[in-house]
Amino acid sequence: MPAVGSPHGPNEQAWLAAYDPRAFAPVAVTVDVVALTIRHRDDTGAKALHVLTIRRGGMPYAGHLALPGGFVRAAEDEDLDDAAVRELAEETGLAAHGGGEAGQSRGSGSGAANGRATAARPPIPRLHLEQLGTYGAPGRDPRMRVVSVAYLAFAPDLPDATAGGDAAAASWTPVDTLDPGELAFDHARILSDGLERARAKLEYTPLATAFTGPEFTVTELREVYEAVWGEPLHPGNFHRKVLSVPGFVEDTDTTTARGGARGGRRARLYRAGGARLLHPALLRPSREGNQ
Amino acid sequence: MPAVGSPHGPNEQAWLAAYDPRAFAPVAVTVDVVALTIRHRDDTGAKALHVLTIRRGGMPYAGHLALPGGFVRAAEDEDLDDAAVRELAEETGLAAHGGGEAGQSRGSGSGAANGRATAARPPIPRLHLEQLGTYGAPGRDPRMRVVSVAYLAFAPDLPDATAGGDAAAASWTPVDTLDPGELAFDHARILSDGLERARAKLEYTPLATAFTGPEFTVTELREVYEAVWGEPLHPGNFHRKVLSVPGFVEDTDTTTARGGARGGRRARLYRAGGARLLHPALLRPSREGNQ
DNA sequence: CAAGAAATTCTCAGAATGAGAACAACCAAG
């Protein structure tokens, strides 16, 4: 799949020189990130799906909750994916070790219904990042025409992030306690799209493992599914299914050091297998009556 | 899911007035459309998946093939979805009756792995349009920083389109005879992402019906699947499956006027049912070995 | 009317799924 650097026209050089970028109406391009993780609720302690939100300090929607995000640094030739990672790191104060290279620099792909997911950039370890969609309705930002490329990020339980950048405060909020009306801009819609995407991707990709540590038990994996789908699964059937889908998980031949706190057997540990697609898929029990 | 027009800050008005949009590096936003249809090959006459391409007249990549697309009219408050429809109509000379309203004007959503697909705008009848992804790598357009929002369009066999706009010529090309190296910019990658998305969506959505007329036979529907997936399906099993998935198709209690040209039974006619998701899904036979 | 063609239905074995139960291994308390 080449094509990008292909042969240009003959006198194209001259034409390029005469080109004036300012001829277009100003449009700003931003990235917003729906960052999800599984962690214990502050109150009950049960595991639940959390989303990273910031309390806006700056002017539009000051004081509202919002998804982390910001302007793409076009002047610095920043790629969209890189901007997403940068914003995530910046606004949350998460790990920011500079160096390292990225996977082959793609053209900022689609994150479609296939396995072609964007690899995590170095700054944040074990982060899965993929493009969610682009939101560009006129008027969605009162300042000017803003087209926002939304990203979806899956991360294992990260340290309690605290603000950097112009975010007043960043925090993980359980998605089911978050009032969508509190969100700035059209972030409620973006979040909703992101959640639906996450729920769908658990079905046919091994992405649930992006929420766990490098090694995990079948029960931990099931808890990820239960937190994202919001419904309990049959432990026995889930176990059978996970082990039967080729390439989903790989046995490490080790077990947890101890059983549960209140007794119970030690659990076998697995790591993510090589599959990029689950086949056959793990279908969620709900969404029965179609549609 | 409200939030867009939410309460702003107190002295936000003043702040807005002082805001200078030109402070940002110039970024142009374009839309590109991967328009797909099923039609007979010019040579063999067999049905095949075709994509709409234009021969570029203008300067960057003049003479190359490209996906139809162009700049979003930010100055006119044009929504992204609308821009996609406009470009498609403009550059191909396809039906352009002005009036009519659109589905509820969304914030230009995701087109994620769920059923929430963007409804077709009036200009082109029976058109399914959804966002594919956004491509914004620096350097993908030699002119300036361009972020392109790609759309995927499914249409029933349309008349042979001919150019309008700055497209030298628009034509339907069988996707399997198209040399990706001939495509301008990163359109080969966009096309490839679009095809993979289309193949995947046939599995779990009733989108195949977007390629047919309002009424169709099971065989016609099967031909759509075969053209998109590029492999033959078992007619008997396909028939059983299509009729068994709730809401996929709806019987019209009529049949075709005649059987096949060389004999054969008359086929029963169906129309698209109400389902937005196929459950259970119609899985493609290939992609066996996972990954 | 006979032969071939296309649509539709049927058969049958194997795989996958949902529900429930059984079994195994472990911790803590007595």
Added chain:
DNA sequence: CTTGGTTGTTCTCATTCTGAGAATTTCTTG
């Protein structure tokens, strides 16, 4: 160290879904 409750893992069984192939029905043409 035994008992009881807890958690992880495996099994059973009825049901449904699938792939492969064949049979049946209903057409058109010669």
